[in-house]
Amino acid sequence: MKLLDIAIKDLLRSYRSTIGLVFMFVVPLLVTGMFYFMFGNIAGDGGFSIPAVKVVIADLDEGGPSMQAGAENIPGGIKADTLGELIVEVLRSEDLASLLEVSLAPDAASARLTVDSQQAHVAIIIPPDFSRQFADQYGKASVEYYQDPTLTIGPSIVKSIMNQFMDRISGIKIAVDVALDQMDTSQYALIGEVIERFLDTSETQTEDLSQALLEVRSPVQSQQEDDPLARMLGPIMGGMMIFFAFYTGTATAESILREEEERTLPRLFTTPTPQSTILGGKFLSVFLTVAIQIAVLLTAAHLLFRIEWGQPAAVALMAAGVVFSAASFGIFINSMLRDSKQGSVIFGGVLTLSGMIGMISIFAMNSPTAARLGDTVSLLVPQGWAVRGLMMSMNSSPLPELSINFLVMLGWSAAFFVIGVWRFNRRYA
């Protein structure tokens, strides 16, 4: 009972400290909040919103002798008399309206001038013989692409769309040329079917490719898959939570040294309370303080930033691991110190260094090589195992795998706790 009384008294003191509360709850949420507001526009429509690229087109195409770009032969059902018109219609289609703002120029010079005067980002100049060259089995159909050299993202989007379009057109041309070479004139009526089959095949391949890419990039099988902001904030918030949990563990355990200096600890030893109960109460308060911090941060981050931490059992295991390791780490560090003055110097160094090592894998997340190295190096400190557990929980790793990580954290904790308790007992014996 006295053990609990001591722990509750310490909890009360911890939660009356404004600075303590700020570091326990406000700072981790604030840092994550900053990222939230920095990248918050992702959340609205599930992607970055980029200003529409201004494209000016000079369509000089005079058409070809046998050009029949009818709606039935063209993807999207767009009608066009020339290939140039087809390009204009494709770029002006509704699908691309959010990306491109298309205008027309009467000739090549005025199109280039529009870009030079920065009224448009890109000019596409379609030459007069574009359809004719396309229709000619041995001809070469090409468009001129003229862009503002100071811009990168917008022009590359247009280039990418144009490349895709031209690839498709070139594919059709090659398919038709091959068919013309191999068919009798009586079979020329089948050319339309050849084009359709080519388009079907190329579309199927494109879909397959996009699906494969999606699988590689989005291993998280959760609601977060649809929320890139939450996916980005999860590791950041988790990292902050772990860093500050270790800070809280160390700062709360420091109360043992501070009580010694404030003479309340020696006074406690004059009461009919065994030393083991007094120190046990102090240790319990460290565990409880960190546990409350983790519970509040996990819940707050879920509610505020829609972060999915994983399945309940996995989250519980991960949270318990963080609590045990952060609290015992704090007890261990403080048991090594002479007084709290020494502590204020040591804490900054030890917590910052070990925290940074532990979180290398989060910092290096976007660089696969660095991330692999970071994963290994971070495991040299308990924070690294805590981060690993967090990522496993968020990535829905199987429970047995998570349990192994938890057991390792428990091992760290046991070692820290035993050494810390031994040193404190010896100190006050």
Added chain:
Amino acid sequence: MNAIEVRDLHKTFGEVKAVQGVSFEIRQGEIFSLLGPNGAGKTTTISMLATLLRPDQGDALVMGKSIRSDPMGVKAVLGIVPQEIALYEDLSARENLTFWGKMYNLRGVALKQRVSEVLEIIGLTDRANGRVSKFSGGMKRRVNIGVALLHKPKVIYMDEPTVGIDPQSRRNILDSVVALKNQGMTVLYTTHYMEEAQELSDHIAIMDHGKLMACGTHAELVKIVGEMHRIDLTTSAESDSLLEAWRAIPGVQHISSQDGTLTVLVDDSNLRLPPLFETANTQQVRITSIDIQEPNLEAVFLHLTGRALRD
């Protein structure tokens, strides 16, 4: 019956012999003062009696319980007022008392009731919910004492409780010590203020350099120096021949010099002052100030140690 029996206590810290063979007895219901300068070994002795330090040698019984074999039993009958304020400054006076009450095994209604009683005793009922950090030094001292009273201990140790506080708070504390005695408690009081020991104590033990120099009632201790009067003098010049001449005067028992002040112990100041002045005049030394004190503990300490208590 004795509340405390101390038998040949020894404690050494490295090379420093803090307490060397201290023995004394304190009867139940009395105020017993340990008087001595800083570093005399008072706090070390009290720490051993509070079971905070284990003696290297010797033992003590507190209400019949040995500090060596039954430290928990000793703690249960003891209330301790430490020299420094030992309170949780970020908790209120009531929260502090409630917490410390629990540490003394008080619970529930009994705890609540006792906390209110103690707040009344220390005169802080109206400030019960104020944080200790906002209290004056004197108020903190009163809460510090209140903690020691919570479990109605049989014996209270008060380790220099009046250090560094204003005269009014000091008066309050001295009055409360007498009040505790009147309630039947035994008080072990350490101080380096002679007046406090003289005013409060039934028995006084004088300590210096870890040793008990003398122990007894005020009257008994004064007899040690033969009820001598103390004359403090300052002169226009220091002269060894003058001191020799003064020592030769009948009735002059002891002369010492410290910081320009000459202290002369004599059997009767009225009889011995004229020859002291005459001799000084003969040697052409002017007496520039003079202070005469009736026999007191200061004189006893001087007599026993050869130096003043304030040093």
